[in-house]
Amino acid sequence: xxxxxxxxxxxxxxxxxEIAAACAEFGVSERLVHAVVWTESKFLPQATSHKGARGxxxxxxxxxxxxxxxxxxxxxxxxxxxPPYNVRLGVFxxxxxLKRFDRTYALVAYxxxxxxxxxxxKTGAIEYRETRDYVSRVMWAEKAYRFxxxxxxxxx
Numbered sequence: 001x002x003x004x005x006x007x008x009x010x011x012x013x014x015x016x017x018e019i020a021a022a023c024a025e026f027g028v029s030e031r032l033v034h035a036v037v038w039t040e041s042k043f044l045p046q047a048t049s050h051k052g053a054r055g056x057x058x059x060x061x062x063x064x065x066x067x068x069x070x071x072x073x074x075x076x077x078x079x080x081x082x083p084p085y086n087v088r089l090g091v092f093x094x095x096x097x098l099k100r101f102d103r104t105y106a107l108v109a110y111x112x113x114x115x116x117x118x119x120x121x122k123t124g125a126i127e128y129r130e131t132r133d134y135v136s137r138v139m140w141a142e143k144a145y146r147f148x149x150x151x152x153x154x155x156x
Contacts, residue, residue, distance in 0.1 A: 004148075011144040014043040015056065018084045022091035028098065029152045033091055035141035036110065039134065045083050054080035057090025067093055107135045 013034065023030045040058040041047035053060050054077070059067075061077040067089045068075035079085045097106035101117055108126055109117035111134040116127075126132045146152075 007144050008148055011038055011141060011148060012043055013145075013148065013150060015083050015087060018087045019091070021084075022088045025088070026091050026095035028091050028095050029142075031142050031145045031150045031152050032138075033087070033094065034145045034150050035138045036090070036094065036107075037087070038141045038145075039137045045086070046081055055086035055090075056083055057086055057093075059086060059090055059093070063093065064089055104135060107138050111135070 011034075015037070016030075019030055019033050019037070022028070023033055037043055037056045040053075041056050043056065045056055047056070047058065048054050049058055051060070054064075059080050061080065064077065064080050065075045071089075071092060080089075094106065094110060097109045097114070097117075100106070100114070101109055101121065105117045105121045108120060108131055112128060112131045116131075120126050126135070
């Protein structure tokens, strides 16, 4: 029981409805999205990176504008701090990356960009330690969420 409580404390299950809805819409694993959100922002909706990425899934305003355009939605960079909006855009982006790359390189692309992911996929070497560490943290978090019973796929 203590072990479960310790894991549950470290890996919270927040914004489950928002994550479930976006995952059902775009066909992405809820476990994976929880892991990405935990790794990106620790579930802090007002998180802002030193490079300007915003919200739960740490979306750059330029990427958010592009994704909103693809979805045919209006874009306001301040909305990236709104959990439902941020998660929907982030899951949409992740779904596109998962269709283009295998799981590892989709995470590489989410962290370091699609161009680098393409280059590194060809060589088989992820050149940035930060990106290698990012992929590892997401994968460990995904295992923790599996242990905590977060479904891979469900409906909201």
